[in-house]
Amino acid sequence: MIHPVGLGVVMADWSAKNPFMTTISNNFVLNGEGSRKETRHVVFELKDSGLEYKAGDALGVVPRCPTDLVDELLEKLNFSGEEDVETHLGGCTIREALTDRYEIHRVSKKWIEGLSNRISDRSGPVEMKIVRRQRYSSNDGSLIVDWKNDSGQGEVPEGYVEIGSIGDNSAILLNELVSDKSSMEDYIWSRDYIDAISDFRNMGFTPQQLIEGMDRLKPRLYSIASSPEFEKGTVHLTVAIVRYNHHERDRTGLCTGYMADECETGETEVGVFMSPTRSFVLPEDGSKDIIMVGPGTGIAPFRAFLQQREIDKSEGRNWLFFGDWTSKGEYLYEEEMEEWKHRGVITKHDLAWSREGEEKVYVQHLMKKNGQEIWNWIENGAYFYVCGDKQYMAKDVHQTLIDICSEYGGMSPEESKEFVETGLMKTEKRYLRDVY
Ligand SMILES: Cc1cc2nc3c(=O)[nH]c(=O)nc-3n(C[C@H](O)[C@H](O)[C@H](O)COP(=O)(O)OP(=O)(O)OC[C@H]3O[C@@H](n4cnc5c(N)ncnc54)[C@H](O)[C@@H]3O)c2cc1C
Ligand SMILES: NC(=O)c1ccc[n+]([C@@H]2O[C@H](COP(=O)([O-])OP(=O)(O)OC[C@H]3O[C@@H](n4cnc5c(N)ncnc54)[C@H](OP(=O)(O)O)[C@@H]3O)[C@@H](O)[C@H]2O)c1
Structure with missing residues (x-):
């Protein structure tokens, strides 16, 4: 169904079940030479879809099996x-x-x-029923256990099925x-x-x-890495391609493999739809400071935020924590970020390289080092955003934020937990997460 939403603008009800078919207009690897990661910048054309989005939203992509x-x-x-x-x-x-x-x-x-x-x-x-059990060593394939039950010495008891049949x-x-x-x-x-x-x-x-019993094909969501006003008519993604080898065959994640290997730029029709967010949004008041923590593909919405803050000429300060394996191989959007830093759009910039030195450096280690200043920003009304890995990174960053507020805000650990999880997250809604 299509219905008008204002002068000349048409908003379509594109959805997971009824995706807009479009093409990819740009698709390139963001990693430096020699990197063992494959993180891609993928640009979709919005054409005449009427699809609209804001910085912070996600795009749904419908993959096809190879x-x-x-x-x-x-x-x-x-x-x-x-x-x-x-x-x-x-x-x-x-x-x-x-x-x-x-x-x-x-x-x-x-x-x-x-x-x-x-x-x-x-x-x-x-x-x-098992009448005989054999286990082989996974290293050299040798037989390590050969078990037969009592009645099964060479014969298959009644009602049992002989292995092999x-x-x-x-x-x-x-x-x-x-x-x-x-x-x-x-x-x-x-x-x-x-x-x-x-x-x-x-x-x-x-x-x-x-x-029968196969999983139904599901679309995948990707945090949008562009502002619609900055990158007109397109929607940009930062995609970590999932590749692995098992049982002597190379395999890929369904959707990332599809975008990387199966979609021909400007040719292949791909189904997309918007997945808008109500919570992971920039502060309405552009004078508010923001702290963004986004290692790996977690950088995506922060590229969108920075573009939007630049276009809006927001006066609030922008502090970015980014991290990945090495500065040479995985500094995603290096040129853009350095340029933003140079022009003062990125006010503060902390980079955590986990595989560059002797010890792992993660974003939360750099947060800890900057604890006093993070607390000052938060006390001054700053918004705190986290994007990327849910399982480990977001949990560690969460705990580090609690520790910082406790240490520099003069709160007990329990008070700080309450301050972060209820005060910042729920009441004031200025601790926002887009984690997956
Ligand atoms: C709100 C949201 C935002 C997101 N934003 C982004 C984003 O900006 N960028 C991004 O890259 N992703 C993002 N994701 C993740 C994305 O949706 C997909 O889950 C991801 O791209 C993998 O999809 P796939 O179809 O390629 O892999 P799938 O086919 O779904 O396979 C992925 C699965 O493969 C398995 N796997 C991984 N490695 C191995 C291995 N070595 N051996 C065996 N199995 C393995 C894991 O179980 C993993 O869950 C986001 C997710 C959500 C929910
Ligand atoms: N839930 C999910 O399914 C999920 C979420 C995110 C990413 N991934 C998958 O992971 C792959 C790469 O993703 P990505 O490029 O976005 O990068 P990533 O794996 O999230 O890694 C980015 C950076 O975060 C570091 N890191 C690891 N553990 C951390 C922790 N506890 N705290 C803080 N930082 C931590 C990594 O360091 P080290 O690697 O050196 O430890 C790396 O430097 C992709 O295949 C992607 O699909 C899956």
């Missing part, structure tokens, strides 16, 4: 690709389902759990996976459906059975 992976899976199962299947989004061909409707790059727990039913479907009621070790593996949570996690962490089909063999899947 054609090679789809082809390989179809071939492994002897499907032509034209077979019809029924999916949560209605009927389509199996090729379309594997490309646009399911995540085929990571095998799902539900799919593995459903395998025992599929085995039964195929060959009548089958009870799988449903495909070598697949019964053992399946039994282990469904009965042991950590084995299951280990298994699905590094495998896709090509691996799973190899491990469990082709169990006579129909195309419909193949997709």
Whole structure:
């Protein structure tokens, strides 16, 4: 549905289910030569979408599964690709389902759990019990345990299935996976459906059975790295490409691999939509100071904030904490940042390089060093922003902020926790986070 929102401006209801199809107009690696990371700057065209955003918002990107992976899976199962299947989004061909409707790059727990039913479907009621267990060393493949139960000395007891009758070790593996949570996690962490089909063999899947239990394909969100007024008609992202090698095959994250390897600049149509934020926004009063902590791809919204503060000619001071592995390889947007620093848009700039010296330097270490001044800024009404890794960085930065407020604000640790978590975060809403 499209409806007017003012003079000549049309705002469209683009969403995850109804994304705007556009192209990438620029896509380049931000890392320096020799870097072992691949962090990309990716620019999407907004064209006539009517899509609007503000600094702080995120963009949703709808990935597609790699054609090679789809082809390989179809071939492994002897499907032509034209077979019809029924999916949560209605009927389509199996090729379309594997490309646009399911995540085929990571095998799902539900799919593995459903395998025992599929085995039964195929060959009548089958009870799988382990009559023999063999463990091999993962280093050299040698046999380290060979166990047979009492009644199973060479013979398979009644009601038991001999390993091998449903495909070598697949019964053992399946039994282990469904009965042991950590084995299951280990298994699905590094495998896709090509691996799973190899491990469990082709169990006579129909195309419909193949997709049952697969995870539905989900869009990914990316913090926007541009201000709409600074970078007119486009939306910019800072994307860490996920690449790894397991079981002798190179793999990528679904969406980052798609943007890096599958999307041809100016050609490939990609679905996008806006994910607006209500909370992670710049202070309405431009005279307020802001402190931004954004290591790695956490820099993205702060590039947007700095562009916006520059365009608005905001008088408040801007303090940026950034960090990554090395200044040579991972100083993202170095030229822009140095230029902003030179022109005084970045008032204070602290850079934490974690793999440059003998010891790791993280953003929170530099916060600690600047504790007194951070406290002065906060006492003076500064806003405090954090973006990037949720699991480790954001937690450590959070604790460091509490420690700083306690030490320099003359509060007990409990009072400081309350001040930060209730006062700054909830009441005054000037401690804001965009963590993932
Ligand atoms: C609000 C928000 C903002 C975000 N902003 C950004 C941003 O600005 N920039 C950015 O880059 N990302 C951002 N992200 C993360 C982004 O949405 C994706 O999660 C990320 O890009 C990975 O997506 P993918 O499809 O490439 O990987 P997926 O296919 O989803 O795979 C990622 C998963 O791969 C697994 N994995 C990683 N390494 C390995 C390994 N060695 N072996 C096995 N498995 C592994 C991990 O479990 C990880 O969760 C944001 C997320 C949110 C929620
Ligand atoms: N939740 C998630 O899924 C999630 C979130 C963020 C990033 N990632 C993934 O991580 C990869 C790289 O992401 P990225 O480029 O944004 O960088 P990043 O991994 O977040 O690293 C940026 C910097 O933060 C440092 N760091 C690590 N632990 C920290 C901590 N506890 N406190 C403060 N700093 C810490 C890193 O140092 P060292 O590496 O030297 O320790 C590095 O210098 C990508 O594959 C991305 O998808 C995943």
